[in-house]
Amino acid sequence: MAGMFTEQSFKRYTPSDHLAWHSLYSRMLPRWDRYANPAFLQGIRSLRLDPDHVPRLEDVNRFLEPLTGFCARAVSGYVPAFLFFDCLGRREFPTTITIRGLDRLEYIPEPDIFHDVAGHVPMHTDRAFADTLVRFGDCAHTAVDMVARIRDEQERIERLRSIIRAMARFFWFTIEFGLMRSAHGLRAYGSGLLSSYGELKYSIESRDVQRCPIRLQWVIHQAFEIDHYQPLLFIVDSFDHLYDLVGQMETWMREGKLNNVAPGEPHISEEDLASFLNCTPGLAVYMK
Ligand SMILES: [Fe+2]
Numbered sequence: 001m002a003g004m005f006t007e008q009s010f011k012r013y014t015p016s017d018h019l020a021w022h023s024l025y026s027r028m029l030p031r032w033d034r035y036a037n038p039a040f041l042q043g044i045r046s047l048r049l050d051p052d053h054v055p056r057l058e059d060v061n062r063f064l065e066p067l068t069g070f071c072a073r074a075v076s077g078y079v080p081a082f083l084f085f086d087c088l089g090r091r092e093f094p095t096t097i098t099i100r101g102l103d104r105l106e107y108i109p110e111p112d113i114f115h116d117v118a119g120h121v122p123m124h125t126d127r128a129f130a131d132t133l134v135r136f137g138d139c140a141h142t143a144v145d146m147v148a149r150i151r152d153e154q155e156r157i158e159r160l161r162s163i164i165r166a167m168a169r170f171f172w173f174t175i176e177f178g179l180m181r182s183a184h185g186l187r188a189y190g191s192g193l194l195s196s197y198g199e200l201k202y203s204i205e206s207r208d209v210q211r212c213p214i215r216l217q218w219v220i221h222q223a224f225e226i227d228h229y230q231p232l233l234f235i236v237d238s239f240d241h242l243y244d245l246v247g248q249m250e251t252w253m254r255e256g257k258l259n260n261v262a263p264g265e266p267h268i269s270e271e272d273l274a275s276f277l278n279c280t281p282g283l284a285v286y287m288k
Pocket of ligand 1: 115176191192
């Protein structure tokens with residue numbers, strides 16, 4: 001998609017933007033020490049993020065790229081599903097460059113640079129985790145190949161919708177909200193947890209959260225809602241385990257096991273569907 005990437009104009013950040021970053025970052029530090037996965041803590045050290053200013057992506061990438069080949073690339077808004085996964089396959093992370101207002105430090109529904117750079121990017125310094133993200137890109141291409149063979153248009157779209165829903169659920173319950181065992185108990189590696197002051201502690205300590213060893217079968221059929229703390233979280237043993245699970249998801253896709261996952265959230269938009277279909281000449285659809 002032309003125009004997906006943009007420039008991060010540093011001059012446009014205001015003093016209150018930098019103050020929002022500082023406020024978010026400084027209060028997270030003790031919580032990360034207590035509840036974050038060791039690979040995340042190592043990532044925070046490796047990236048040397050400035051606690052006082054919104055980070056420049058070029059500074060972040062100077063430390064990140066030599067470690068795993070990943071880079072953060074500024075985007076101007078929502079990136080449709082295929083394009084997002086395809087970027088991961090190329091080791092490019094679509095990164096939001098706006099930051100929430102000082103009056104909304106607790107929660108915003110959409111990603112901002114604190115969620116993307118302080119929540120996601122430190123994990124991209126870990127080789128096994130980075131390789132896992134690349135494998136999501138492979139899955140997206142497999143999905144394109146699978147549905148391109150379906151002649152009936154209605155069936156093609158229904159299958160694709162189900163496959164994207166399965167991938168989105170898997171991504172949500174791992175990359176966004178995953179927990180992992182460690183020598184010191186459960187620790188968070190999901191960026192939705194790592195960028196939330198309240199939910200990070202809640203995810204590990206609350207009695208109201210159900211924490212289950214991950215099963216692909218459960219995750220792909222499990223709906224989720226984005227606007228409150230998650231009542232159900234899944235635990236992986238290691239990033240090698242997570243990497244293998246993405247491979248298992250790709251195998252299941254090829255076997256047709258993602259063709260009819262349970263209905264419900266997330267909603268898959270026309271834009272998301274089109275992003276997959278437009279990869280195949282002859283199947284291209286145009287957005288209304
Ligand atoms: Fe995210």
